[in-house]
Amino acid sequence: xxxxxxxxxxxxxxxxxxxxxxxxxxxxxxxxxxxxxxxxxxxxxxxxxxxxxxxxxxxxxxxxxxxxxxxxxxxxxxxxxxxxxxxxxxxxxxxxxxxxxxxxxxxxxxxxxxxxxxxxxxxxxxxxxxxxxxxxxxxxxxxxxxxxxxxxxxxxxxxxxxxxxxx
Numbered sequence: 001x002x003x004x005x006x007x008x009x010x011x012x013x014x015x016x017x018x019x020x021x022x023x024x025x026x027x028x029x030x031x032x033x034x035x036x037x038x039x040x041x042x043x044x045x046x047x048x049x050x051x052x053x054x055x056x057x058x059x060x061x062x063x064x065x066x067x068x069x070x071x072x073x074x075x076x077x078x079x080x081x082x083x084x085x086x087x088x089x090x091x092x093x094x095x096x097x098x099x100x101x102x103x104x105x106x107x108x109x110x111x112x113x114x115x116x117x118x119x120x121x122x123x124x125x126x127x128x129x130x131x132x133x134x135x136x137x138x139x140x141x142x143x144x145x146x147x148x149x150x151x152x153x154x155x156x157x158x159x160x161x162x163x164x165x166x167x
Contacts, residue, residue, distance in 0.1 A: 030102060034086070037100040041080025044073050056139055070138065071131045075099035126158075 007015070044061055051057035058070050079099045085092035097103040133151075137143065143151065 030097075033100060033102060034096060037076055037096070038080050038083050041076035041078075041083075045077045045080055048077065054141075059138065069131075070134045074134075 044057075047060050048057040051060060058073050061073055062068060076099065079096045082092055082095075086096055087093075094103065098105055137151075140148075
């Protein structure tokens with residue numbers, strides 16, 4: 001027979017207070033991370049707006065932050081552009097948390113908000129395809145004629161889908 005030790009009132013209070021303090025600290029740090037990401041996104045957007053015509057603003061940013069992927073630059077700019085919705089729209093806040101890395105993006109096979117809607121799985125794959133193309137081809141003008149034509153041919157079905165959605 002196993003003897004179960006019942007925690008004292010002091011132990012219960014101590015555990016509860018420790019959790020409350022940790023949650024409070026996490027909330028404070030999360031708020032700070034969001035605020036800093038918004039400020040960074042605003043800076044990235046300023047670089048984009050001030051870049052000379054034909055100049056890749058992401059390249060300007062990468063000169064200062066070589067390790068930053070294009071997808072992060074784009075996500076943080078979009079998060080900053082949508083920041084007005086963060087307090088009134090829980091989905092926008094969740095998207096902000098995802099874009100700055102506070103929440104993990106779900107992978108195929110993992111539970112997600114849309115796990116009962118498998119038709120939405122393609123959105124994840126489209127996002128990955130976009131990131132892969134942008135990471136491989138940082139400057140589209142540097143592609144040779146054959147590479148440009150091949151890429152255009154492969155993207156044509158997606159353009160058709162996009163146009164059909166806009167009709």
